[in-house]
Amino acid sequence: MSTEYRKPLQWGEQDPYRRENTAIGMWAWLAQRVSALAIVVLLALHVVLTYKPFLQFLLLLMVTFHAALGLRVILLDFNWVGVKYQRALIWGLVGLGLIVMAATWLSIY
Secondary structure, X not given: OOOOOOOOOOOOOOOOOHHHHOOXXXXXXXXXXXXXXXXXXXXXXXXXXXXXXXXXXXXXXXXXXXXXXXXXXHHHHOOOOOHHHHHHHHHHHHHHHHHHHHXXXXXXX
């Protein structure tokens, strides 16, 4: 079993496979940071524009997404789930979060 290494990139050279080679954990980390910023903006809008169901829905969606990715971090940090199952963990927790969010939304409205 041979491991092939590619030549190092030169200064200013772009990696054409950078997006494909980025681990899913990095994308999840980035998405959680973006959702945190969205929560701050939506929370400010929610305070200013009270009782707008669309804003409430977006805020609940972002909080659910952020919480699901936070649970992923907790499960990985305590070694309750192996890193090799990270992709299934992300999709499973986000899916479970969406189900809980839909049940919550439908019980309110």
